[in-house]
Amino acid sequence: MKKTKLVFLYLISSLIWLIASSYLLTHYIPSSLVNYFERGKEILYILITGGIFYFFILKKEELDTTKEQEKRLSTLINSMVDFVNFKDGDGRWIQSNDFGLKLFQLENVDYRGKKDSELAQYSEFYADALRYCEVSDEETWEKGQITRCEEVIPLPDGTAKIFDTIKVPLFHEDGSREGLVVIGRDITTLRQAEERLSRTEKLSLVGELSASVAHEIRNPLTSLKGFVQLLQMEDDNHQDYYQIMLDELNRINHIVGELLLLAKPQHIKYTEVAIQKILKDVISLLAVEANLYNVQIDFSFPKEDIILECEPNQLKQLFINLIKNSIEASKQDSKVAINLGLTENGKITVTIKDNGCGISKERLQKMGEPFYSSKEKGTGLGLTVSYKIVQSHKGHIVFESEKDVGTTVTITIPLVQDTQSAIVPSTVQA
Incomplete structure (x- = not known):
């Protein structure tokens, strides 16, 4: 309730109290008790108003504490390099960190209280991704347990980011939905490093294989090529076959050359x-x-x-x-x-x-x-x-x-x- 309404309500209640008590004092209280009644009315008014003020002071302290905790939580999740999102039992956004808002291009959108499908209207590029999030959330609710998956989020520059997404469903004691916590960690660099490591291991294997095989192949290859050329000079009847053999030997030699290039530093x-x-x-x-x-x-x-x-x-x-x-x-x-x-x-x-x-x-x-x-x-x-x-x-x-x-x-x-x-x-x- 707004402060102006509270002040107005307090003034109206006080006015009613003064008029009603004065009316009772005039028409129903004996003159011998008027003085006691007036004192009691004043004390009762002080107690009631004091109790009201004390109640509001406690509520204000609780509100200040809640706001301070909310501020700390907001500072904490905004300092994280992960996508963090809290949703209610209906899938409406309650709180999201700056990383998540920037990721889905929702920095200037009042997202609180809106579902993913509603937020899709504010982000044309990520509309499909947001709608898919709503479907994925529903699957998590139906399973009733923590889910984990890798999701690929496209970027406007044509690249994409890979997120390791964890969704934690929360339920009331009666089994109804209470909320959903979504945490997405950017593992794009990790996956790229794993891919580079895999390729490096393959190339290391190629190097070992090349170093041990390439030279051994070239020695008999030179002899074969020499004998084929000798036969080609002496036999005019099978020139086509000899040329095919030389072409294939040259092809083998070319492959060996590529192996040698990979086998050791050049x-x-x-x-x-x-x-x-x-x-x-x-x-x-x-x-x-x-x-x-x-x-x-x-x-x-x-x-x-x-x-x-x-x-x-x-x-x-x-x-x-x-x-x-x-x-x-x-x-x-x-x-x-x-x-x-x-x-x-x-x-x-x-x-x-x-x-x-x-x-x-x-x-x-x-x-x-x-x-x-x-x-x-x-x-x-x-x-x-x-x-x-x-x-x-x-x-x-x-x-x-x-x-x-x-x-x-x-x-x-x-x-x-x-x-x-x-x-x-x-x-x-x-």
């Missing part, structure tokens, strides 16, 4: 080269293969040479792997577009885009993993090597793809490296 000597020259050499090299697939290579480069500190052979291998993949994935009579640009912060960007079969989301997440390939005869090492080359040049590689639409690969590399020589680490972070 010393890099950076040199200054025009990136346009590297790309044009690669395009010329792959032009024949593009014609075989009936694919046209379009490129757009700046007229002025962009000088880049790099290991040219490694960058050639990088672009050969990526452009060749785009050609093989392209449809008949389609194009592979290659664009070169320069950013304001001193980095070059190379974009390779095709209109091919595209990559599914499941496969996109595994890009760069060793021995993982969508090709029938692929080894799964080409992109692993590509990731490693980009990493050794302090760059980044990003794949964007949509099934049956196409794939875009963006490589970003700084123009100037930190040192004139470096060592490629034996692990790669995709």
